[in-house]
Amino acid sequence: MKISNRTLALIASFLLIGALVYYFSDIVAYTLIAWVLSMVGKPLMNFYQQYIRIWKFRIGTNLAAVLTLLTFFLVVGLLIRIFLPPIIEQVNNLAGVDYHAIAQVLQEPLRNLEDELHAIGIINPTDSLAKMLESTFSNWLEPATIGVLFGNLIAAAGSILVGTAAVLFITFFFLREQGLFVNFVVALMPEQYSAQVRKAIDDSATMLSRYFRGLLLQMLSITVFVSFFLSILGVKNALLIGFIAAFLNIIPYIGPIIGAVFGVIFTISSGLQLDFYTELLPLIIKVVAVFAGAQAFDNYVLQPVIFSKSVLAHPLEIFIVVLMGAKLNGILGMVLAIPAYTVLRAVARAFLSEFNIVKHLTERMAKVGGRNDEQT
Numbered sequence: 001m002k003i004s005n006r007t008l009a010l011i012a013s014f015l016l017i018g019a020l021v022y023y024f025s026d027i028v029a030y031t032l033i034a035w036v037l038s039m040v041g042k043p044l045m046n047f048y049q050q051y052i053r054i055w056k057f058r059i060g061t062n063l064a065a066v067l068t069l070l071t072f073f074l075v076v077g078l079l080i081r082i083f084l085p086p087i088i089e090q091v092n093n094l095a096g097v098d099y100h101a102i103a104q105v106l107q108e109p110l111r112n113l114e115d116e117l118h119a120i121g122i123i124n125p126t127d128s129l130a131k132m133l134e135s136t137f138s139n140w141l142e143p144a145t146i147g148v149l150f151g152n153l154i155a156a157a158g159s160i161l162v163g164t165a166a167v168l169f170i171t172f173f174f175l176r177e178q179g180l181f182v183n184f185v186v187a188l189m190p191e192q193y194s195a196q197v198r199k200a201i202d203d204s205a206t207m208l209s210r211y212f213r214g215l216l217l218q219m220l221s222i223t224v225f226v227s228f229f230l231s232i233l234g235v236k237n238a239l240l241i242g243f244i245a246a247f248l249n250i251i252p253y254i255g256p257i258i259g260a261v262f263g264v265i266f267t268i269s270s271g272l273q274l275d276f277y278t279e280l281l282p283l284i285i286k287v288v289a290v291f292a293g294a295q296a297f298d299n300y301v302l303q304p305v306i307f308s309k310s311v312l313a314h315p316l317e318i319f320i321v322v323l324m325g326a327k328l329n330g331i332l333g334m335v336l337a338i339p340a341y342t343v344l345r346a347v348a349r350a351f352l353s354e355f356n357i358v359k360h361l362t363e364r365m366a367k368v369g370g371r372n373d374e375q376t
Contacts, residue, residue: 038174200350
């Protein structure tokens with residue numbers, strides 16, 4: 001009966017947490033974002049408390065938390081200062097592009113491709129590939145559509161401001177009191193599971209903090225790689241294209257393809273005056289080659305380091321988890337799949353370690369955890 005009662009209490013606790021997450025999803029999202037920011041900002045907190053002094057006194061946790069948040073604002077403001085002007089310029093360029101002129105520039109190569117597609121039956125003989133592309137881009141990027149998009153963003157500004165204020169307020173207290181989030185979650189669980197809950201949260205926090213720091217390093221590396229080589233090739237707005245490529249690279253597998261498409265579109269829209277075969281086509285090929293090189297650099301250098309040192313999962317696991325995330329919630333599911341899987345593995349290791357499947361999926365975590373315990 002003792003085991004049965006403990007099991008029932010554990011199930012009831014998980015059901016309670018699930019109900020709270022479902023009913024207060026917005027508040028839970030703010031809290032989780034604040035927790036992630038507090039993990040990212042923890043090294044800054046330690047730095048400010050150790051090395052920043054006022055006269056002979058080290059600063060306290062309150063001031064260190066404020067300085068950490070100000071650092072976040074400084075980084076975000078710097079990114080806005082660097083990328084917002086070229087984004088506005090590129091949006092204006094795309095809104096004013098003569099898509100018929102693009103179709104004229106691509107008329108001959110599109111006609112050759114169109115003949116091939118007609119021959120193999122992909123498109124109807126009466127369809128024109130040039131008109132299809134012109135219509136598609138006109139619908140996506142015409143001024144009215146862009147105006148509606150910005151209108152929706154302005155309409156959502158109120159909710160964004162409220163959410164940002166809530167996240168910053170919660171982050172401040174998580175930074176000032178490092179165990180606040182853990183203590184709150186532990187309080188929702190039966191007392192006999194306190195040690196396991198703390199272990200699960202500690203493992204999750206360790207891996208997630210390393211994962212997000214690695215993700216930032218990945219974005220920085222992709223931005224530098226793409227923008228550097230595009231600048232050498234003379235492509236306009238190379239830094240913006242590099243940043244977009246790095247940002248879209250967060251989406252597993254399909255993100256780099258979308259980034260490459262954006263890079264090609266920007267290149268074409270900026271080179272309508274160029275001859276297609278002698279100038280524009282070689283430039284497009286070079287842009288695609290840069291994106292292919294960036295993807296190879298990411299696949300063989302950056303991702304193995306990030307996944308091996310943070311997620312501690314086999315690449316096949318990651319692939320299947322990402323597919324499951326896409327099935328559940330599309331692109332957002334793909335982006336959140338790896339962090340969610342990281343947390344689930346930590347929880348399973350803490351509560352279900354007697355099952356063979358859990359032992360197999362978390363064996364690398366156990367090895368790293370054992371080495372960390374020996375070092376400490």
